[in-house]
Amino acid sequence: MEIIFKNVTHSYEANSPLEGLGLDDVSLTIHDKKFTAIVGKTGSGKSTLVRHINALLKPTSGTILVGDREITPETNNKNLKPLRKNVGMVFQFPESQLFEDTVEKDIMFGPMNFGMSEADAKKSAHKMIELVGLGKEYLDKSPFDLSGGQMRRVAIAGVLASEPETIILDEPTAGLDPVGRKEIMDLFKNLQEQGRTIILITHNMDDVANYAEEMVVIHDAKVKAVGKPKDIFNDRSLLTDDILTLPRSAVFAQRLAKKNFSFPQLPITISELTTEIKRQVHGD
Amino acid sequence: MxxxxxxxxxxxxxxxxxxxxxxxxxxxxxxxxxxxxxxxxxxxxxxxxxxxxxxxxxxxxxxxxxxxxxxxxxxxxxxxxxxxxxxxxxxxxxxxxxxxxxxxxxxxxxxxxxxxxxxxxxxxxxxxxxTPIEISDSIESILKPLKVIKFPVTQVALMLSIALRFVPLLIDETTKIMDAQRARGVDFGEGGIMQRIKSFVPILIPLFVSSFSIAYDLAIAMESRGYKDGEGRSKYRVLxxxxxxxxxxxxxxxxxxxxxxxxxx
Amino acid sequence: MENIISIKDVTYTYPESKKPAINRLSLDIYRNEWLSIVGKNGSGKSTLAKLIDGLIESETGTIIVDGQEVNEKNIWEIRSKIGIVFQNPDHQFVGATVEDDVAFGLENQGIPRDEMVKEVDAALKMVDMQDYKTRDPQSLSGGQKQRVAIAGVLATKPSIIIMDESTSMLDPNGRKTVLDLVKQLREEQNMTIISITHDIEETELSERIVVLRDGEVVQKADPKAIYDIGRKLTNYGLEEPFSSQVAYLLKDELKLPEGYLNEEELIENIWKLSSKM
Known part of the structure; x- marks a missing residue:
């Protein structure tokens, strides 16, 4: 599903003296089956933006198109289930959404709300628990007996179990150790390769460089830049205004450039970096 | 809210x-x-x-x-x-x-x-x-005479001020949990009375769990900073x-x- | 070197768990060192911090902090020597405003008010938050909240500061300001710093790294020796330092010296190779 924002503005507590702007005239297309990263400082409007995609928030003005579904300020709360089934959302620290007495029931909760039969939901739970790297033996446990990292995986399984076409991730790896972080990120990359659309909110520029094909920079409730990560990380105007930080490989390249190396385009991944170093050491 | x-x-x-x-x-x-x-x-x-x-x-x-x-x-x-x-x-x-x-x-x-x-x-x-803290200070000050009858005025005031301090945090937490469950297909305020009551279970349980975990963390943090039982404390805030x-x-x-x-x- | 903390043969099992979180662990921490404790989620890092502060009680062994054994009798004195900055900035903010929160520890010690006012101002100045004195926590960023938490700890003048994953919930900006602050404090004051983290880059600043796995110390050495472990650091839930990752990928074609090189050394070596060609 393609997701299109057309002149979307969102104000908090509209018409009250405490009014604030969450999104300011945002127009944006998020492409089908792509891995899109959304970056920006804390409070820039990233979370507000993605909450419009499954109508948890509605625009104050403007339109959002999710496939053929249209969300406008007038959209009412009825009949949103088909939309929310198709747009899965993993929140920050999603382990706080667990509530059932077994892992299995918790994973089945979403699918059954969306009308999946009990048998199918069960099947889905069995599939997803393995997909997130926990064994079937976890299904009968209480989610509250698990470690934080395991709870995180159960919560992610619970979102995936409804088989959404689009998956929105709000800093899904915050607080995990590096190994756990990589496993989770690889899982999402695999899902994308199987034909899902992935939208990732993150502060980790290495993740953006390693996983994303498209990148959106949000700043002060506005879209500041959209494009391929490589192009955006090479856009000097974004870096000088301190809107964006660079992946570690690009920083390393910048330091090498102070010696006798030159990078017309900054490498953003470690393999780009090392290939370029080898070429320059051997080549000229 | x-x-x-x-x-x-x-x-x-x-x-x-x-x-x-x-x-x-x-x-x-x-x-x-x-x-x-x-x-x-x-x-x-x-x-x-x-x-x-x-x-x-x-x-x-x-x-x-x-x-x-x-x-x-x-x-x-x-x-x-x-x-x-x-x-x-x-x-x-x-x-x-x-x-x-x-x-x-x-x-x-x-x-x-x-x-x-x-x-x-x-x-x-x-x-x-x-500010809520000024209100709780006033209550402490007004209740002070009750110390005579061994009413734990200082502790109650601290409790009140901490409770007030955590109201916004819990409101944020509630909004977040509600959003997460709505994203998983929960419809609040739809169906009959029983249906509606049932739809709050997925909110209340996580909310209890996170309140307890906040309370536990806070108790540990307070203890590590030397909080005993409210007696022998001096007061920073004066009216x-x-x-x-x-x-x-x-x-x-x-x-x-x-x-x-x-x-x- | 003089020990400020010595842990001998300590075990702790959480009530609801079968496996001990800390298992017959012994460790000496030196006065005025910066020690990093690393390991996977659930390796026992935070449990160890709580044991040192007497917030939970060990089943076996002894812990001595600054010459005093951690027990019922000494606990309050020991706690006054240790300041802990916890992980979640929202769950440790006791006061209704920045200044109230910084004063909390001083109030607990019964410090007279006029002295407190001075201490609070001084502590806020140290973390560069004096302009936020009367703000409420809701209006602060995560990094600012952690700086206030550090000020609250500094106000009572502890000799040991434990950073219990204090930067793990912050965005890169917040993380940087907090780390810069700790670095600066370390230079200005005589303090022992124990930093619990799973960010390998944060450990570069420390003098020693202790690696925990399943509640036991599995490695204990200076950063260079730990980084020499290379790829296998992932067995402990850690990432290989970035410069090692780069060096590893270059080694098949470029002749780099053996062992760990930090970024600067690596750049220097790459540069030498390229100028030779």
């Missing part, structure tokens, strides 16, 4: 903000008491003028106060209509079954309405201009009673005297 104005503090600065919270707290309750002394157009009008004047010198937009009425709207409407149609009268303007409309009824309904406005405006003024606070009390006294003169016996 964020739309509630009553009970919310609005950062600002004016003479009302600078009054000692203990004084403000007592004056608010005192004022709510004397509202019930008003019994004619002049006395209600006088109190209304006083409240509007207080709002004016607080430098807060009147809109906030009108918004403060909103959560109470149904209660106000119900009470006013009750007075309007059920006040017994010798010479009704209109009569139908159990309903009676009379000038008396209209007058009493208007009085009731003004009474609501007065009480809500003055309480909103207190909470808008006084200072100044000339303008005496002035405020004098003003209240004058209001009372004038009110007593213009009310009818």
């Amino acid at each position: 964020n739309k509630l104005i009553l009970g919310r503090y609005l950062p600002g600065d004016s003479i009302i903000y600078r009054l000692d919270p203990r004084g403000k707290f007592l004056i608010t309750f005192y004022f709510i008491g004397i509202v019930f002394l008003a019994n004619n157009v002049a006395s209600y009008g006088f109190l209304l003028l006083f409240v509007l004047f207080a709002v004016y010198i607080s430098k807060i937009n009147l809109g906030f106060f009108i918004k403060g009425l909103r959560p109470m709207l149904w209660l106000i409407l119900f009470t006013v209509l009750l007075q309007l149609f059920f006040t017994p009268s010798e010479n009704p303007l209109w009569h139908w079954g159990i309903f009676t409309l009379s000038t008396d009824g209209m007058r009493i309904a208007a009085y009731i309405f003004i009474r609501f406005v007065l009480i809500i405006f003055i309480s909103t003024l207190l909470t808008l201009t006084t 200072s009673w100044s000339k303008r606070d005496y002035m405020a009390l004098v003003v209240m006294l004058l209001i009372t005297i004038i009110l007593l003169f213009i009310r009818s016996y």
